[in-house]
Amino acid sequence: MQKKILIVDDSKVWREFLKDSLENKGHIVEVANDGIEGINKAFDFLPEVIITDYVMPKMNGIQLCRFIRSYNTFKSAGVILLTASEDTLNSFWSLRSGVDLFIKKSSDNKKMLNEILNFLENNFNVEWSRELYKYRKEPFGELVDILEETLKFEIINKEILKLSNYINDDEYMMRRIFMILKELIDFENFYLMILTSSSGRIYAFSSNNSKINQKILKNKLFYLLQKPITPSEWVYKGNMFEEKILREPANLVSFPIVHESNEIGLISFENPKQKNELYDFYGSIAENLGILIYSINTFIEYKMASEIDSLTKLYNKKKILSKLSEYIHLLKREYIELSVAMFDIDDFKKINDTHGHLIGDLVLKNIGKIIKNSLRESDFAGRYGGEEFFILLPYTNVELAGNISQRILKNIESFDWEKEINKKINITISGGISSVKKGDLITTIIETADKNLYKAKRAGKNRIFIEGIEKQKSC
Known part of the structure; x- marks a missing residue:
C-alpha cells in the first residue's frame, strides 16, 4: 500500500538512499535536512510515516517526535527513529518519546530497508485539523519559535x-x-x-x-x-x-x-x-x-x-445519616428549623409474596424516583433499609414537612403502577414526621420518626403522623 513518507536526516547520503529505495517501492517521499525543516515539511506534506535520524543539528529526532506527537494531526502517524551504531539511548525516554520503531543504521542496508518496509505494512494515518492552517501560513523559522x-x-x-x-x-x-x-x-x-x-x-x-x-x-x-x-x-x-x-x-x-x-x-x-x-x-x-x-x-x-443505593438511586443509609449528622452539628452553631420523615411502603411483604421480588424491586425503584421528584432541591432522601425511606428537610418546620410528605403520598397513590410494572396493584406508603432540636441525638431523632411512622400504620396506613399533632393527615 502506497504511503506518504517524510525522511529527516542531516546526511545527504542517507536521505538520498532512503528516498530512492522507498520511491522504487511505489511510495511518495519528501526529505528534510534538519528537525526544524522536518517539522515544517510535516505540517505541509502531512506524511503518514516519518523516518528521522536521532542526532541532527538544532533538534534531535526524539525532540522532533515529541513535538509532532503533541498535535492531534499526527497522533496516528508512524515514526521510525534511525540511530548510529554508537548512539546510546536512555530506554525510559526512548519508550515514551512517541517513536514506534528504532532501527540502527548499519552496513547491511538491505536488512535495514526490509525492517522499514515491514513497518510500512501497518496502518498509519494523519487527520486534518484546523491547527494546520496556522503552521502552513506561518512556518517555524528558528528553534526558539x-x-x-x-x-x-x-x-x-x-x-x-x-x-x-x-x-x-x-x-x-x-x-x-x-x-x-x-x-x-x-x-x-x-x-x-x-x-x-x-x-x-x-x-x-x-x-x-x-x-x-x-x-x-x-x-x-x-x-x-x-x-x-x-x-x-x-x-x-x-x-x-x-x-x-x-x-x-x-x-x-x-x-x-x-x-x-x-x-x-x-x-x-x-x-x-x-x-x-x-x-x-x-x-x-x-x-x-x-x-x-x-x-x-x-x-x-x-x-x-x-x-447511592443502586436500586432506588437515593442516598444509602450511611450517607443519609451522615447528612443528618452535618445538620445536627449546624444546629449547635445556629438556630435552624429542621424536620425529618421516616416512610415505609404499606404491606410490602405481601407485594413480594404475591408478585415476586422482581416486581418488588420495580416498586422500590419507582418509589425512590417519586420521592426524589417530590422533594425540593434543598431536601435529602435515602433508602434507610428494605422498604424504609428517610427524608431530611432542612430549614423546614413540621407543618411544612407535613405538606411535602402529603405531596409524596399523593404522587405515589396517583402513579400509574399498571403501566409501569404491568400489574394491577395498589401501592401506598405511610410516614412519620418529627422535628429536630438542638442537642438531639441521631438515635433519638430516628426513634421518634419511627414511632410516628407506626402510629400512622396503626391508624390505617396510607397516611402520615406528625409529632405533636393528634390529627392524622391522610391523602
Whole structure:
C-alpha cells in the first residue's frame, strides 16, 4: 500500500538512499535536512510515516517526535527513529518519546530497508485539523519559535492538570477551567457537559451575568455529540441557570471531550471573538483536558457507588445519616428549623409474596424516583433499609414537612403502577414526621420518626403522623 513518507536526516547520503529505495517501492517521499525543516515539511506534506535520524543539528529526532506527537494531526502517524551504531539511548525516554520503531543504521542496508518496509505494512494515518492552517501560513523559522510554542503549551497543560487537586469540588474545578480559559481566549459564556451512565452534569459560567434555561442548554449540547451516553439523571451547576429565560445559546464553538477514543463530554464557547485561535488553542489542551475530565468522572462514579443505593438511586443509609449528622452539628452553631420523615411502603411483604421480588424491586425503584421528584432541591432522601425511606428537610418546620410528605403520598397513590410494572396493584406508603432540636441525638431523632411512622400504620396506613399533632393527615 502506497504511503506518504517524510525522511529527516542531516546526511545527504542517507536521505538520498532512503528516498530512492522507498520511491522504487511505489511510495511518495519528501526529505528534510534538519528537525526544524522536518517539522515544517510535516505540517505541509502531512506524511503518514516519518523516518528521522536521532542526532541532527538544532533538534534531535526524539525532540522532533515529541513535538509532532503533541498535535492531534499526527497522533496516528508512524515514526521510525534511525540511530548510529554508537548512539546510546536512555530506554525510559526512548519508550515514551512517541517513536514506534528504532532501527540502527548499519552496513547491511538491505536488512535495514526490509525492517522499514515491514513497518510500512501497518496502518498509519494523519487527520486534518484546523491547527494546520496556522503552521502552513506561518512556518517555524528558528528553534526558539518551537521552544516558545512548546513552553506555552506546557504551562497551560500544567495549569489544567493541577486542577486535579480539587477533584472533591467539581464545580470549583470547572470554574477554575473557565477562569483560565477566559484569560487566554475572548468569549462571552462557557458551557461544559460531562456524561456518565449514572449522571450528566452541565456547568455554565458567565462573566457578564448572562442567564440561560437549563433544559434548553442541555438539549443543545447533548445533540452536538455524535454518540452520547444517555445518563439516568442531570445535575446543573454554575452561575447562569434561570428557569424563565428562553433564549437559545448562540454562535457556539464546541469540541467533544475525548478520552481513549470515547466521547465523555463537550466543551462549548458562546460568541468567541477569534475562532481560528480558539481551534488552535483547544487542540493543544484537548488530550490533558480529556484526562482531567475522565478522572472527575471516575471519582464521581466511585463516590456515587459508595453513597447511592443502586436500586432506588437515593442516598444509602450511611450517607443519609451522615447528612443528618452535618445538620445536627449546624444546629449547635445556629438556630435552624429542621424536620425529618421516616416512610415505609404499606404491606410490602405481601407485594413480594404475591408478585415476586422482581416486581418488588420495580416498586422500590419507582418509589425512590417519586420521592426524589417530590422533594425540593434543598431536601435529602435515602433508602434507610428494605422498604424504609428517610427524608431530611432542612430549614423546614413540621407543618411544612407535613405538606411535602402529603405531596409524596399523593404522587405515589396517583402513579400509574399498571403501566409501569404491568400489574394491577395498589401501592401506598405511610410516614412519620418529627422535628429536630438542638442537642438531639441521631438515635433519638430516628426513634421518634419511627414511632410516628407506626402510629400512622396503626391508624390505617396510607397516611402520615406528625409529632405533636393528634390529627392524622391522610391523602
